[in-house]
Amino acid sequence: MSRRLLLIRVIVILTSLLGLNYVVWRWLFSVNWDAWWIAVPLVVAESYSLIDSLLFGLGMWRLKERETPPPPEPGLTVDVFIATYNEPIELVMTTARAARAITYPHQTWVLDDGNRPEMRAAAEAEGIGWITRSAEWAGMPRHAKAGNLNNALLTTEGEFLLILDADMIPKPEMLDHTLGFFVDERMALVQTPQYFTNVPEEDPLGSQAPLFYGPIQQGKDGWNSAFFCGSNAVIRREALMQLGVSRYVGEVEVGVHRALKTARAVLRSARRTLDPGEAQAREALDAILQEIGRARRDLARGGALFDVTYRFQKRVGAIRRDLVAADLEALQSDLAVIAELDGIGSDPDLALATMDDEVLQQMAHRDWSPLGAVETVQALVNAIDVDRGGEAQAVMPMATISVTEDMATCMRLHALGWKSAYHDEVLALGLAPEDLQTMLTQRLRWAQGTVQVMFKENPLVQKGLTLAQRLMYFSTMWSYMSGFAALVYIGAPVVYLTLGVLPVNALSFEFFVRLIPFLVINQLLFFVVADGRKTWRGQQYSLALFPVWITSFTTAFGNVFLGRSLDFAVTPKTKREPTGPAWHLIRPQLWAMGLLVLAVLAGIARMASGQANIPGSLFNMVWVAFDLLIFSVIIKAALYRGYEPSDESDPVPVTAGTSHQGAS
Incomplete structure (x- = not known):
């Protein structure tokens, strides 16, 4: 065991003990039942956050840093799939040319879900394969990207598939650095990071996700539950067909x-x-x-x-x-x-x-x-639908139960006993959204897809998964319920500073001696597992996008249990022209920030008039300041006007944006 992993485990134990000590004490001794309407939601939100922390710690317990795999065996057959719908032709061709230049022998295919003659002509002119839906799909459910991939799976024959989004430009060595993992005959999937070239250093939209494409996936990998993220992944065809x-x-x-x-x-x-x-x-x-x-x-x-x-x-x-x-x-x-x-x-x-x-x-x-x-x-x-007459294909290897196909597909593969690996090397360079509206549309789709899977195939009850795998999948789904906890973390200090209602019995030494060490050690865990990666932006967005997380939960619930349409917009494919700050997209956050500021002013007035407890007011003002610091990222996002390369040689592809088939 490495020293770093040993340190992580020590911190995980401390975080778990301190967190349990605090939350158990809160439930048993400190809930102000006279103000139950705010006290109970707060302690429930704290319990939610503790579970989130425990699940994160469980993942970090077996954080796996894989070594470079051996060179791949010669003679393997590989199909490179580039999924596209209506992205600009030149953007798709830039990716296709890079895919064609991958050094390991393979066949490159453009999966054109838009069935565009100009796309076909451009691909075939450069010796690149072109596939669109077969006639059997006419009048049948299309299942977006999952359907596009399923159609191509029955058209091609390669032993392995490299799946790329239309704006993910692979490096020549991508297959040489991943196929070696498949020497293990039970290895079904190798996922690599998604890295974006059109993101400035401050990353105002939180696109890079260095915590997820790093420690989180490495932690899941340690429990054989690193999952497919829609792009930049190599998959064994045999595993997919067995699944289908x-x-x-x-x-x-x-x-x-x-x-x-x-x-x-x-x-x-x-x-x-x-x-x-x-x-x-x-x-x-x-x-x-x-x-x-x-x-x-x-x-x-x-x-x-x-x-x-x-x-x-x-x-x-x-x-x-x-x-x-x-x-x-x-x-x-x-x-x-x-x-x-x-x-x-x-x-x-x-x-x-x-x-x-x-x-x-x-x-x-x-x-x-x-x-x-x-x-x-x-x-x-x-009437038993042996031929699945309501579908274009009887066999659907890629899961079609949600608006994102990736997590459900990989979870099903794990349930069949297949393995996955996370290879922490950037082997493809892509394009991130360059405006707030595109980013919000993308995040909503990802969250909706994840919550749909939770409602339809909750990993906690899936046969074939180990207990650890169930918890690793559930931890990702659980994190998308943070929007409801965020409402409480915003509302509690507002209630105290304006009304003087305290959700705990007293802000005593006993309260602080339990809370502060837990918060400090929890942040220390993030610092150690990040290992120099910038993870603060991701922590900000976990709270700042609370309206998106709430919407994803309610709309997915309505879709799964009430039969309602998800009614979400397709992600724009090209960079939007700047039209001024996008304040209308962040109204809930602006209202929250306004309430927090007004609460501080009310707290100051109450202290000045002798109506408020000064230590309690100061504590809640610090709480408000932290919330405002978190929300400051959404202001930067609304003001962001898109990426401007600092040097003309920056390797930025043609244009920004991802389709409705983007990775998740």
């Missing part, structure tokens, strides 16, 4: 089980309505119930889905033919009811994949005639 096939089989299997469960309920409902004299119908229903039991047992023993469903369909079809002649009139009545059920419409083939549980419950509890029940059972099993 396994997800496909899993979804079909779920459909089969739902169909058999509902079919059994339908048959039992029909059987209860039979008269004693309807022996033929009773025997038919009992026979199908036996077939359902047999099918479920076969599936439990690992029987092939297609074989099981085929046998079941054949048996039900034979029984149906025996009953048709005797019950034609009842059949017509039941078919009319089937057609009227919500979610099915006039199509006699039930779209089981799109039917919700309420529709299935309606079917299961209706009083069916024997023949109507058999018809329904046959329709249910026939």
